[in-house]
Amino acid sequence: MSDTFRPQSSANFSRRAVLKLGIGAGLAAIVTPAVAEALRHGVLPPVVARDEAAQGVLIARAIPSSGEKLPVVGIGTARRYDVSTAEEKAPLRETLREFPKLGGKVIDTAPGYGQAEVVTGELVSELGIRERLFLATKVSIRGTDAAPGVAQMEESFRRLKTARIDLMQVWNLQGTSTLLPVLREMKAAGRIRYVGVTTSSDQQYPILEQLMQSETLDFIQIDYAADNRNAAERVLPLACEKGIGVLVNLPFGRTRVFQNVLQTPVPEWAKEFDASSWAQIFLKYIVANPAVTCVIPGTAQVKYVNDNTAGMRGGLPTAEHLKRIEALVQRSM
Template sequence: MSHTEGYSRRRLLTLAAGVSAVFTFDRALATATSSAASGGQAMQTRAIPSSSESLPVVGLGTYRGFDVAPGDPAYRQLPVVLEELFAKGGTVVDSSPMYGRAEETTGELLSIHEPRSPAFLATKVWTRGRKEGIAQMEQSFSLLRTERIDLMQIHNLLDWQTHLPTLREWKEQGRIRYIGITHYTSSAYDEVEAVLKAQQLDFLQINYALDDRGVEKRILPLCRERGVAVICNRPFGGGELLARLKGKPLPAWVSDVQVSSWPQLALKFLLAHPAVTCVIPGTGNPRYMADNVKAGFGPTLTDAQRHQLIALVS
């Protein structure tokens, strides 16, 4: 490492830590928690249908949690969040220009990660107009400090007809590896379905949770039919699901599937669906990240276990 690289890393870690002793304690605690979780196993992966590339099943959403500046006390937690993800085999980090400073924060922290960050970088275009879309995506490259983005998505289908040709062109050029669309509400399912049927896409990012199962009827079967990878956003139903489950006893069989919390079980419920490729719970809390990644280990839920959970929240 050069003197300049070393200085840059120390400077950013100082910003991220705020108080270095606190940062070191949190990192050690989180790493110990994470290491105890997997027992030496590897996180499960699923194949991206359009390429057969393997993708780890638990990733990270940066909405809200990464919309913070270096001076914010919450910022000092974020290097540990990423370390929890990467140390347990996760790679997917999803962001968007819609998420405030999240892209910039992500780029800052990944730029100093050692060894080199293994992140599968996903972001979005969220504007109208071809020129505006190109300018926004170029800004994403700059903020994320990368020359290649793994997945570029059209956020909430905004002006998708205009942006899709640009995405296809950039994919051919190798600037982006995969293309997709996103949405987060059932009111858009008809349009999502129409686009999936009319266009060849690599990914769909969509809302799916134990208490929000509308995609099971048509969207998920269509993705399997069309060879589209599925990323689940809002996997905790926007937070309402965990609030409803808080205090309830876990099912007696959770040890059989290596689960120790409701968040893990809620994520495993989604991963038991054959169309789902990856879940991206959002957090800026290292302990939550350490808990979430455990859903990527151990046996898959059976149909009977899934039905029991559905009945529990119905």
């Protein structure tokens, strides 16, 4: 989990397969009630969702626009990587050293995270792991002049010590109309590999949905958790429909989801989808939605990277499991 708590996927869900089955009003007419109910929750029923032979196998999801596969649990760097001293960097170095060894790949950062880009670039370069990672960062501007955004991105290349950034995202939809054409030019030039936008506000969802309909996007990034499920109503289904990858931040709701389970043992039924900690339960809740490409919990200690990355292995929750997880957090909402 994140650095306050701690939380293992089954068969890769094919977005095309899900869409062929259908989601919505006509679903029950072409599939069994059990499958219909499961798909409404973003999962397949137990007989499909869990293969005993697949326990421990790394779950990876394809980026819809390219087919490139990413492991479904990454690392977010907000706040925790905004450090400066050698003592503060030491646990981060060990965390990043272990991350690719455990199968992890995606690291998300931003210029607005203080020194996080600098620290990430420094440690990744020092460890020699750049080619094993998928680096994502962000850019934003106010107004219609692209120059400040271009300068900001050039600084991100410098800070991250890389000639290529895997994903560049317009942060909180600030300057999309100006920046997206620039990002596409940079993608065509090979300097960035994917283009996306982010938001962490439900109030921006109408604008986000309009962009998803009108723009060609490789990724969106949203906040989504067991106690913050609004994105599942329209945004995630639309991402499936339009073939857009999804990064999920704040998967623990800034630790909200742990409030009612702190002193409670991990339930026995969690073993049915190979989760052995609360953090794994809450991460798998998110990954169970087939629209989600990768979830990026803040992770700054080795014990947490071990726990979190276990959440991208084994089975996934069924629709019934999801209901149980939601009931656990409902009491604190």
